[in-house]
Amino acid sequence: MVSAKTWFAVGGILAIYVLSLTYYIDYYDAQQAAANSVDVYLSIVTGSPPGVASYSPDKLSLVEGVRVNLVVSNGDRVTHGIAIPAFGVSSGAIPAGDTVRFSFTPEMSGNFTFDEPPGSCAASGGACDSRAQMAGIVTVVPPPR
Amino acid sequence: MASRFWYLFFVPLFALLSLIEFYPVLDSIYSSLVGTGGSLQLSNYSAMVADAAFWNSVNISVLYSMTSTFMALGLGLGLTFVLTENLRGRGFFEALYVTPLAVAPIVVGTLWSPPAMWDDIQAFLHFVLKLPYLNELSPAFFFPVMSYSEAWEWAPLMMLVALSIIKSTPREVYESAELYGASGFRKFRKVTLPIVMRSPVMQFVIVLRFMDAMRAFEIPQSWAGWVSSTTAVGSPVDTLSLFLYKLMFVPTYNFPVGLISAVAVSLFAVSLIAAAFMLGLVKAIGGR
Numbered sequence: 001m002v003s004a005k006t007w008f009a010v011g012g013i014l015a016i017y018v019l020s021l022t023y024y025i026d027y028y029d030a031q032q033a034a035a036n037s038v039d040v041y042l043s044i045v046t047g048s049p050p051g052v053a054s055y056s057p058d059k060l061s062l063v064e065g066v067r068v069n070l071v072v073s074n075g076d077r078v079t080h081g082i083a084i085p086a087f088g089v090s091s092g093a094i095p096a097g098d099t100v101r102f103s104f105t106p107e108m109s110g111n112f113t114f115d116e117p118p119g120s121c122a123a124s125g126g127a128c129d130s131r132a133q134m135a136g137i138v139t140v141v142p143p144p145r
Numbered sequence: 146m147a148s149r150f151w152y153l154f155f156v157p158l159f160a161l162l163s164l165i166e167f168y169p170v171l172d173s174i175y176s177s178l179v180g181t182g183g184s185l186q187l188s189n190y191s192a193m194v195a196d197a198a199f200w201n202s203v204n205i206s207v208l209y210s211m212t213s214t215f216m217a218l219g220l221g222l223g224l225t226f227v228l229t230e231n232l233r234g235r236g237f238f239e240a241l242y243v244t245p246l247a248v249a250p251i252v253v254g255t256l257w258s259p260p261a262m263w264d265d266i267q268a269f270l271h272f273v274l275k276l277p278y279l280n281e282l283s284p285a286f287f288f289p290v291m292s293y294s295e296a297w298e299w300a301p302l303m304m305l306v307a308l309s310i311i312k313s314t315p316r317e318v319y320e321s322a323e324l325y326g327a328s329g330f331r332k333f334r335k336v337t338l339p340i341v342m343r344s345p346v347m348q349f350v351i352v353l354r355f356m357d358a359m360r361a362f363e364i365p366q367s368w369a370g371w372v373s374s375t376t377a378v379g380s381p382v383d384t385l386s387l388f389l390y391k392l393m394f395v396p397t398y399n400f401p402v403g404l405i406s407a408v409a410v411s412l413f414a415v416s417l418i419a420a421a422f423m424l425g426l427v428k429a430i431g432g433r
Contacts (some may be wrong), residue, residue: 013211020208027201028284028381084239 037067041119044094044134048075053080055114058136064109065143073099081120084138086112093120104138114138151394170413176406186407189407198379199408202388203415208418209292209365209384210358216296217354221303222341226333228304229311237307246301254367257294282372284381291382299354306350307341314340342431359416362386385412 021121045056053076062068074094085089088105116134180186191200224242230305245253253323255261259281270276280286322332341347365382366375371381376395378388385408392398392405 005429010196013426017208020211022290023204024201024208025284027197027204029380071238099344120172137381 008115013028033067037069038062039069039071042070042072042082043073043077044072044080044082052133053078054133055136060114060136060138062106062138062140063143064106064140067103067105069101069103071099071101080120080134081117082114082134083117083120084114086138090117106138108115108143109140112140172407173406173409173413176402177410180404181305181403185410188326189401189403192404193407193411196382196390198409200385203367203383203411204361205382206361206384206386206412206415206417208288209295209361210355211227212289212292213295213299213361214351214355215296216293217300218303218351220234220300221307222338224300224304225307225341226330228308229337230331238396242304243301245298250298250300250363251367255299257290258367259371284372287368287372291364291368294359297359299357301372302354303347303350306347308405309336310341310344311337311347335373344431348424348427348431351427352420355423356416356420359419360386360412362390365389385415402426 038060040060042060043056044053046053070082070089070091072082072094073090074096079093079095081089081091081093084104085108086103086108089102091100091102094100115138122135170217177187177189178187180188228239232238248256263279263281265279267281271278318336319332320334322336327335344402361384365384365387368382369375369380369387370380376391376397378391378398389405389408392401392408
């Protein structure tokens with residue numbers, strides 16, 4: 001009969017092996033995602049008067065399934081933000097002069113809007129409302145065959 | 146007179162060992178503890194521990210060692226089973242099975258990597274059997290193949306050790322099994338396998354092979370150029386030795402001698418700890 005000590009030893013080896021394999025697969029997947037990602041740069045350009053800003057460019061073209069690292073820099077003198085409701089991503093508040101970076105993977109093709117979420121635009125001197133100008137379109141194309 | 150100065154006989158041995166063993170190891174440890182200012186500090190070790198590529202290499206080394214050692218053991222025991230049967234031409238098969246041991250590891254790595262063997266196999270699978278191509282760059286393919294190529298090379302060692310253990314077993318043990326009507330496979334499972342696995346020699350060989358596989362370099366390096374780049378660390382085939390090699394010989398890393406020494410000391414420590422652990426586990430499985 002196989003002793004309990006032997007079973008314990010076999011179980012120990014299997015546990016270590018499975019943990020090791022899981023870590024390996026996770027690391028590999030993360031590497032692949034990072035290697036296959038694209039960097040997209042977006043600026044918030046100042047308008048006149050302050051608070052009336054717009055996104056530049058206001059049209060983005062992405063590929064479905066390819067991870068996107070969106071780098072948004074706020075060139076205006078007030079706080080702004082950006083959100084893509086269709087993908088459920090938002091930058092949060094971007095203070096004047098700052099750059100934020102966040103990543104997401106578009107899982108569906110089509111045309112989607114991105115704009116400034118309510119309350120993102122904040123100015124020390126008073127209210128600002130540039131939401132009408134701060135909008136753009138993201139076009140997601142299916143992956144090439 | 147001679148018994149008073151017995152220790153002098155060890156002086157040449159210790160002198161040679163000091164030169165070729167103690168001095169390099171101690172110098173490595175010293176280099177790993179020297180920081181940028183020239184003072185003794187642990188900055189190299191903290192940089193190493195913070196590096197995700199280092200932990201990836203440790204993990205791959207452990208995974209690769211375990212996979213190739215157990216594959217080698219399985220394959221070796223399988224070959225032993227074939228050779229314990231009384232077949233004609235047993236001597237020829239024994240010589241044939243030992244051949245992989247004579248092949249240099251870098252040749253094994255090159256033979257089993259995509260351009261050498263797999264091009265022909267893929268062509269046969271695709272054009273003759275009309276099957277789709279295998280994805281050679283997927284870890285589900287290259288990791289088992291890499292481990293298997295290491296196992297293929299070292300299984301004959303396991304086989305030779307198992308055969309020598311079996312030959313030293315009294316013949317009466319097998320004769321009594323045959324009297325009870327045991328088939329060849331049952332004899333192997335109930336008699337040969339326990340005798341081989343309980344032998345301290347076999348346990349030692351398994352641990353030795355495991356420690357050797359922790360330092361594997363040639364076979365992962367053959368695959369490095371195909372699945373990743375030959376210069377980027379953190380690739381999915383980077384064992385600790387390959388990670389060290391890349392840090393040392395790729396100019397872009399600026400030859401961080403302190404970090405390389407720290408990784409080398411870690412390789413030494415990881416191998417020792419893993420071997421001690423493995424020995425305990427193998428002894429527990431063997432039942433001694």
